[in-house]
Amino acid sequence: MSRVIWDRSDNPTRYVSDTLGIAHWQLRAALHQIKRRANLGGRDRIVIYDDGRVTDVNGDDIGNILDEVTNE
Amino acid sequence: MNEPVRAFATLRVAGDDLVPDEVTKILKIVPTTAYIKGQHYSAGPRSPDIIGRTGVWFFSTKEIVAGNQLADHLTFLARLLLPGSGEAGPLPRLQQLLRRRSLRVSLSCFWHGPTGTRKPSIPRSIIDLMKLIPAEIETDFNVDERPSRHAA
Numbered sequence: 001m002s003r004v005i006w007d008r009s010d011n012p013t014r015y016v017s018d019t020l021g022i023a024h025w026q027l028r029a030a031l032h033q034i035k036r037r038a039n040l041g042g043r044d045r046i047v048i049y050d051d052g053r054v055t056d057v058n059g060d061d062i063g064n065i066l067d068e069v070t071n072e
Numbered sequence: 073m074n075e076p077v078r079a080f081a082t083l084r085v086a087g088d089d090l091v092p093d094e095v096t097k098i099l100k101i102v103p104t105t106a107y108i109k110g111q112h113y114s115a116g117p118r119s120p121d122i123i124g125r126t127g128v129w130f131f132s133t134k135e136i137v138a139g140n141q142l143a144d145h146l147t148f149l150a151r152l153l154l155p156g157s158g159e160a161g162p163l164p165r166l167q168q169l170l171r172r173r174s175l176r177v178s179l180s181c182f183w184h185g186p187t188g189t190r191k192p193s194i195p196r197s198i199i200d201l202m203k204l205i206p207a208e209i210e211t212d213f214n215v216d217e218r219p220s221r222h223a224a
Binding site: 023024025028032033037039041042060061062067 | 075080082086104115116117119121123128130132134178180182212214216217
């Protein structure tokens with residue numbers, strides 16, 4: 001079962017990107033895309049799980065960070 | 073070692089009465105993602121079934137515009153609205169659609185730079201264009217606080 005690694009409205013710390021095994025800019029870029037695609041703003045609270053899953057405050061899935069990360 | 077600058081921008085049209093094809097026909101570009109309120113859509117192989125809480129037409133320059141100059145990404149989006157061909161651009165038709173369907177437009181700007189880099193500013197022409205639509209502008213700018221362990 002996946003574990004919550006972030007549950008706040010501001011930008012996640014490096015702990016989150018390190019847990020997911022990605023660079024911090026990749027995490028920020030992925031969340032930017034996921035939140036806007038779900039019609040959420042930067043200040044809207046989200047929950048991040050250690051498998052990359054992202055949900056909104058209602059617990060509804062809005063995307064997965066690992067889907068957004070590209071090889072650059 | 074710091075990561076290089078990363079930048080892109082997104083344009084979003086949203087509202088409960090959104091019909092995505094109407095926006096696509098006006099802007100003449102295929103959105104990155106679009107869905108109507110209540111529609112199930114996929115955001116990738118790990119998130120195949122997401123339900124749209126409202127209608128969204130979403131376009132991101134991330135995989136479209138080469139380079140990481142934020143101004144280039146914003147210019148690309150501005151040209152969708154003001155092609156500069158001499159004929160009336162899509163802006164009046166978009167404004168009409170926004171009123172008719174009670175839609176909202178948002179421009180978001182992403183920028184991430186290495187430690188010590190000066191954050192970009194939004195060009196006045198873009199600010200004026202967004203006021204004209206009208207559209208909200210959201211910036212998401214940040215610099216590295218310390219080198220990433222993932223840097224090459």
